Amino acid sequence: MTFIDFEQAFSETVASVMRNDGSVVYIGDRMTDLAEEFGQRIISLPYGENLAASAALGLAMTGAKPILRIPGELLLRYADAIGNEIALADTAYDSQYDSSVIIIADIGYKEFSGPHLSQSFEAVFCQFPGLAVVYPSNPEDEASLIRSAASYNGPVLILENSGFEAAYNSLPGPAAMVGRSKLVREGTDITIASYGPIVNSCISAADLAYATGIECEIIDLISLNPLDSRPVIESLKKTGKLIIVHESRKACGVGAELSAQIAESDALFYLDSKILRVCSKDQPIPYSKADFSKATPNEEDILKAIIQLSTGE
Amino acid sequence: MIIDNQTAVQILYKMLITRLFEQEAYRLKESGASKAPLHLSIGQEATSAAVMALSPDDAILAGHRNFHILIGAGVPPEKLFHELIGSPEGICGGKGGCFAAADNMLNFYGSSPLAASQFGKAVGIALSFKLQGKQSVVACFGGDGAAASGAFYEAINAACLHELPIVFFVENNCYAASMPTSQIHNVADIATRAAGFGIPGIVVDGNDAIAVYEAMGQAVGYSIENRIPVILESKTYRLSGHTTDDALEYRDDSEIVDWIEYDAIDNLSRYIIENGVGLLDDLIMMRERIEAEMQQLSSQALLSMQKPMMASQSKTLEGANI
Numbered sequence: 001m002t003f004i005d006f007e008q009a010f011s012e013t014v015a016s017v018m019r020n021d022g023s024v025v026y027i028g029d030r031m032t033d034l035a036e037e038f039g040q041r042i043i044s045l046p047y048g049e050n051l052a053a054s055a056a057l058g059l060a061m062t063g064a065k066p067i068l069r070i071p072g073e074l075l076l077r078y079a080d081a082i083g084n085e086i087a088l089a090d091t092a093y094d095s096q097y098d099s100s101v102i103i104i105a106d107i108g109y110k111e112f113s114g115p116h117l118s119q120s121f122e123a124v125f126c127q128f129p130g131l132a133v134v135y136p137s138n139p140e141d142e143a144s145l146i147r148s149a150a151s152y153n154g155p156v157l158i159l160e161n162s163g164f165e166a167a168y169n170s171l172p173g174p175a176a177m178v179g180r181s182k183l184v185r186e187g188t189d190i191t192i193a194s195y196g197p198i199v200n201s202c203i204s205a206a207d208l209a210y211a212t213g214i215e216c217e218i219i220d221l222i223s224l225n226p227l228d229s230r231p232v233i234e235s236l237k238k239t240g241k242l243i244i245v246h247e248s249r250k251a252c253g254v255g256a257e258l259s260a261q262i263a264e265s266d267a268l269f270y271l272d273s274k275i276l277r278v279c280s281k282d283q284p285i286p287y288s289k290a291d292f293s294k295a296t297p298n299e300e301d302i303l304k305a306i307i308q309l310s311t312g313e
Numbered sequence: 314m315i316i317d318n319q320t321a322v323q324i325l326y327k328m329l330i331t332r333l334f335e336q337e338a339y340r341l342k343e344s345g346a347s348k349a350p351l352h353l354s355i356g357q358e359a360t361s362a363a364v365m366a367l368s369p370d371d372a373i374l375a376g377h378r379n380f381h382i383l384i385g386a387g388v389p390p391e392k393l394f395h396e397l398i399g400s401p402e403g404i405c406g407g408k409g410g411c412f413a414a415a416d417n418m419l420n421f422y423g424s425s426p427l428a429a430s431q432f433g434k435a436v437g438i439a440l441s442f443k444l445q446g447k448q449s450v451v452a453c454f455g456g457d458g459a460a461a462s463g464a465f466y467e468a469i470n471a472a473c474l475h476e477l478p479i480v481f482f483v484e485n486n487c488y489a490a491s492m493p494t495s496q497i498h499n500v501a502d503i504a505t506r507a508a509g510f511g512i513p514g515i516v517v518d519g520n521d522a523i524a525v526y527e528a529m530g531q532a533v534g535y536s537i538e539n540r541i542p543v544i545l546e547s548k549t550y551r552l553s554g555h556t557t558d559d560a561l562e563y564r565d566d567s568e569i570v571d572w573i574e575y576d577a578i579d580n581l582s583r584y585i586i587e588n589g590v591g592l593l594d595d596l597i598m599m600r601e602r603i604e605a606e607m608q609q610l611s612s613q614a615l616l617s618m619q620k621p622m623m624a625s626q627s628k629t630l631e632g633a634n635i
Contacts, residue, residue: 025440025444040443040444041444043440043475045436045471046467046470046471046474047467048433048463048464048467048468048470048471050429050433050463050464050467051432051433051436051464051467051468051471052433053433054430054432054433054434054436054437054464054468055434055437055440055471056437057433057434057437058422058433058434058435058436058437058438058440058441059437059438059440059441060437061423061437062422062437062438062441062442062445063441064441064444066437080430081433084427085425085427085430089423092405092408092409092410092413092415092423092425093405093409093413093415093417093423094404094405094406094409094415096405096415096416096417097415097417097422097423
């Protein structure tokens with residue numbers, strides 16, 4: 001049922017963006033409910049990853065604002081046109097043409113999916129200069145990010161996750177936007193920086209830690225490229241301890257970049273213990289429930305890291 | 314259709330600019346002013362005639378071998394000299410390089426040094442035109458190598474389904490990098506691929522500029538009128554290497570000599586003289602004037618870059634002269 005609600009919320013968001021801006025077009029399937037209202041602005045293309053992403057760029061260059069929704073497990077096939085053309089167009093053509101394409105792809109690790117369908121490419125796409133990459137933790141923030149991307153100058157990759165749960169109770173503040181992280185929970189003992197749906201596991205782990213008197217501050221990074229590391233640095237002034245949590249593999253991940261940015265900043269001197277990263281093992285994600293849970297991080301792993309840092313072990 | 318005299322001369326003029334621009338660009342590169350390998354179109358200049366058959370509102374896309382298409386579209390050669398040497402006055406501000414050249418004033422939606430990336434973009438542009446109710450065609454130029462890629466067929470399939478007027482102009486210059494076209498296509502005519510999509514496929518003598526001009530005019534007209542894509546294959550020959558770094562060891566000199574004897578510029582010059590459109594002396598004068606102009610434009614571009622030259626750079630240049 002969550003899935004249906006999420007899809008309804010998604011199509012309502014796209015519809016409102018399309019009503020506000022007549023240049024927005026949508027490329028993808030599953031949007032038959034909008035075809036009547038928007039006619040030719042809902043575009044379905046035959047199979048072809050290069051085709052879809054390249055056509056989106058062609059549309060953007062001629063005054064349209066395309067939203068391209070693609071299956072995330074095929075992201076590497078789209079990567080050619082995304083990384084080689086969409087992301088580079090503004091520099092290569094010296095800003096003569098707009099290349100503001102919005103690409104939405106669902107990624108993430110899932111049980112009973114196996115290595116091909118359990119992939120998380122966010123760090124790969126952070127290696128494409130010229131492309132903004134955001135990964136919200138919940139459908140509400142995704143909706144805000146679609147609106148934000150629609151007025152953003154440049155291409156944006158919005159990563160979503162079919163495992164999205166309802167939004168957490170976030171602190172009052174502005175809606176999620178491209179380029180900005182969000183403070184989820186205030187605390188004085190440990191800073192947890194995370195993104196994607198696993199932020200929810202960080203919150204429940206922090207709840208358990210709170211019962212033992214440990215107060216975690218949680219930052220939902222949301223924007224991975226550009227990486228909004230400033231609030232993490234600020235938080236470390238207070239806590240002196242950092243745990244980075246993401247679902248994807250540890251090596252060369254977003255957490256590695258964040259750790260490096262911390263080490264290159266004054267925040268290095270605020271740290272009173274080593275940085276911990278809670279991530280997946282460096283291996284393809286297996287199909288079975290048992291093997292899946294051995295490979296991927298969960299609430300318990302996060303809690304262990306919290307206890308490890310607070311006891312100084 | 315009988316081409317009018319003025320158009321014939323204009324086509325020759327563009328073809329000569331292309332040839333002499335490229336020769337000067339090669340000299341410029343050899344002087345050390347640019348390190349970029351050049352994808353010269355020497356031998357293929359008749360494709361400029363296809364670009365000249367378009368209307369100003371039509372969209373143009375090209376691959377990496379693009380000087381003849383850029384110049385055919387009206388990009389000023391000085392902008393290309395500047396781009397070549399990385400000057401901010403270049404067509405892309407010295408940021409993209411000539412192989413990525415785009416010009417929004419001319420609806421030139423870019424080239425790409427990465428083969429076959431233009432086809433999907435052409436579909437997007439044609440979709441935009443359809444949404445805007447524009448009656449313009451998208452002219453998408455590519456080589457025989459790119460026409461073997463999946464992207465080419467994905468794009469044609471989509472263009473058929475969405476009833477998009479796109480002319481896929483395939484310059485078959487006999488080689489995909491160092492591979493003979495016969496090794497990458499199992500058919501003699503790439504245009505016959507059109508049959509599988511139920512669209513017209515036309516073959517034209519790519520070294521006969523007048524035939525290219527007329528075929529393009531017909532393809533564009535048919536494509537717009539019937540709202541379907543068309544494949545137009547031009548049979549030509551790349552007299553230069555794949556890039557200027559290519560030693561050409563994969564082909565016989567005799568083959569090159571045969572094609573030099575059937576050069577598109579000579580063919581059109583002969584037509585102009587034989588039909589009393591112009592005199593040989595006029596054509597010689599035209600060539601000399603363009604040659605001098607290209608040298609002047611290239612020197613000016615170089616001069617504008619030398620002004621802020623750093624001491625370390627001039628040292629490198631001195632070293633190169635030894």
